Amino acid sequence: MCSPTRSDMTLLGSRGPRDDEMLTDGALGIVRMLHHKFDDARRALLLARETRTFGPDGPDFLPETASVREDDTWRVAGAGPGLEDRRVEITGPVDRKMTINAMNSGARCWLADFEDATSPTWRNIVDGQVNLHDAVSRVIEHEENGKTYRLAADRELATIVVRPRGLHLDERHVRVNGRPVSAALFDFGVYLHHNAHRLVAQGLGPYFYLPKLESHLEARWWDDVFTCAERWAGLPHGTIRATVLIETLPAAFEMEEILHELRDHAAGLNAGRWDYIFSTIKVLGAERDHVLPDRTDVTMSVPHMRAYTELLVRTCHRRGAHAIGGMAALIPGRDPATNERAFAAVRADKDREAADGFDGSWVAHPGLVATCDDAFSAVLGDHPHQLDRTREDVDVAAGDLLATGKTGGAVTASGLRTNVAVLLGYLSSWLEGRGAVAINGLMEDAATAEISRCQIWQWIRHEVPIDDGGVVTRRLVGDVLERELIPYALEEGIGSAEADARTSVLRDLVVRTALAEDLPPFLTSIAYAEHLVEAAAR
Incomplete structure (x- = not known):
């Protein structure tokens, strides 16, 4: 060559x-x-x-690819x-x-x-x-x-x-x-x-997780990339294996088609829960019927999230692919009582996933590995997976994936402050070069910052009532933002040029991406182009 x-x-x-x-x-x-x-x-x-546009009720399963979903004969390459x-x-x-x-x-x-x-x-x-x-x-x-x-x-x-x-x-x-x-x-x-x-x-082998796909056509693009790269590198076809994160709402309606497009390279699908919540707000957030409550209330047991995970397991096992569960973001700390509650919550989450048929799951901290392993080993034993559990009992309709109105919970002043604080805390660290940040006992990343941003935008758009009084308005969020910015100014020295510059950048990014009339697709695209790109040529 x-x-x-x-x-x-x-x-x-x-x-x-x-x-x-x-x-x-x-x-x-x-x-x-x-x-x-x-x-x-x-x-x-x-x-x-x-x-791309959707009907008044949101996305639906594609009629033009029904034959792929109805064909029981095809399987993916599976685990490498x-x-x-x-x-x-x-x-x-x-x-x-x-x-x-x-x-x-x-x-x-x-x-x-x-x-x-x-x-x-x-x-x-x-x-x-x-x-x-x-x-x-x-x-x-x-x-x-x-x-x-x-x-x-x-x-x-x-x-x-x-x-x-x-x-x-x-x-x-x-x-x-x-x-x-x-x-x-x-x-x-x-x-x-x-x-x-x-x-x-x-x-x-060379293995990859593919993030934020929104359609089977994007999966087809990746499959073409893999095939071309294998030829270039002199690797046998199918050497590359990919697990696709189903972390956008449109992709949830095309799981089978995504696996089909990648079938020579596909190992599984993952329930990317945080980005999925972010995407749900992006796709449905303009409709008042789809307003979501505080992030802590959007658990994996609420109806639309449960439908999403059960469909993922059924789809994967029907096609010979691994189903991988979502991330446990809790971070162990130094307080024994707090740790006990955190480990119990993680164990309950992983017990649920293992019982539902998932083949494995994610953790964000080494201290949680044993807890997750124990939960899955209790179900798997010495078996490496549970692909034989095809979950024929699962029957998910489009309306089940869109049933955000059944979430329950409320929007609270505390939830609003938390969203603003998480968004500022993550942005500050991200701009300094750290992309995974422990905040209040949780590992926050770009996906959870995006949830915070999009919830703020959605609540302002619909002037959502706050459970403990008042409604969410742009002015109210602006007041909360200014209060939450004070610690960042204190770190640099209030009134100093450094403090003014730091708070100005953070304020600007929040205002433009969370308080704007129209919701920008991604926070990090804007912040990257304006603040992380080095201009000097080699």
């Missing part, structure tokens, strides 16, 4: 000590090739998202080597310490997250690739506060499953003919180039 021509490719941003190892001709060559072949199609899919048992998966950013702790955690898989849990600074992205390369090579080490972290030699390490960034995101530090490349293609291509053959030699 000839060396890739890079005369039309420009790199921006700061240089790290190991960039030359990661940003090689080969790595950039596959990114460049994928960009030329697939970026126009990606942009067309994004335009289709913007122009090292993915047969997924009873507990840990998620987290791709920083060096997290990489080691996740691999050593006792979880069967690690979702190495370039998306919701990583602030996409240029250094975070490239250094994350370095960390994954070293983890796959089993040479990764990290020094911190006099302690050395390294991979354990006395236990089975977690199988790596990489989540590239979503289709809607650009990598503005890599440009071809002046146009930013797809962040998804950059994350995918660099990781595949450096690690695929080494993983196969280890008896594993």
